[in-house]
Amino acid sequence: MSALRDAVEEYVAIRRALGTRLRLAATALHRFVDFVEEQGADFVTTDLALRWAQQPTRAEPATWADRLGVVRRFAAWRSVTDPRTEVPPRGLLPHHRRRKPPYVYSDEEVEQLVAEAARLPSAAGLRGPTFATLFGLLASSGLRLGEAIALDVADVDLGDGVLAVRRAKFGKSRFVPLHDSTRRALVLYAGIRDRILPQRSDRAFFVSERGTRVRPDTAEWTFATVSRTIGIRGPAPRRRKGRGPRLHDLRHRLAARRLVEWYRAGLDVEREIPKLATYLGHVHVRHTYWYIEAVPELLQLATQRLLERGRRAES
Secondary structure, eight states: OOHHHHHHHHHHHHHHHTTOOOHHHHHHHHHHHHHHHHTTOSSOOHHHHHHHHTOSTTSOHHHHHHHHHHHHHHHHHHTTTOTTOOOOOTTSSOOTTOOOOOOOOOHHHHHHHHHHHHTOOOSSSOHHHHHHHHHHHHHHHOOOHHHHHTOBGGGEETTTTEEEEOSOGGGOOEEEEOOHHHHHHHHHHHHHHHHHOSSOSOOBSSBOTTSSBOOHHHHHHHHHHHHHHHTSSOOOOTTOOOSSOOTTHHHHHHHHHHHHHHHHTTOOHHHHHHHHHHHHTOSSTHHHHHHHHHSHHHHHHHHHHHHHHHHHHHO
């Protein structure tokens, strides 16, 4: 058995130990190794991956992209132990089903984002506090944007620091406990909001200066504007948001950082990850496992943990 085929076996075993079935991907990788060996090669190159992915020629472009994605993820893992490995760049075979990898904001970026949002000008002085608190809540709680702006005043327990998320994706309601610093930030915002708008008909927790619930498109646009100001996003034509990290990546940040913390602390991540899935409101735990594959640091930490477990079992 070749070194490349051994590497595929190890990669598949690690991914399955992390909770992914990987049935179709495993078969595809073995066929890819067959192709590589037929070409007289013993390591992954972008050219080989691209030529193999575009077989058969009658297949749909989305199928080609899926096949290349399988090889790209394996190559990213393999490149750590075999520096000859070429990792195919993203976007070589784009298709509409591609899931964008998460951007993990640093603490400094989140602090800059919240601080700049707090400086947003407005007539009544509520726009800055609203979006600074909203962005901070997304970063610290991992809520989806739609869940955060759907919160009513009655859903936010400012005493115990617990959110009742009732209008969640797929109809899954849940309670979300908050860090005390987040609770205090919500208390401060509620005080500012009630002072500026003491009487309003809308029950929303986060409101515009008109006293109405914050709209998703307004939040996205404001985020893009603030992100460009602090340099996270580049310049964009008028009326365009531009490209760069998304507001939704604040949710990804919490999930990825929590998993990294668990691995570094030596916790049994497989036992802990269902808790994170419940906290995030994922329908299935496999949606939470996606972070291990999507964030290179997590995949490497997971690999190290499994290798250490194997060495202990052998000793």
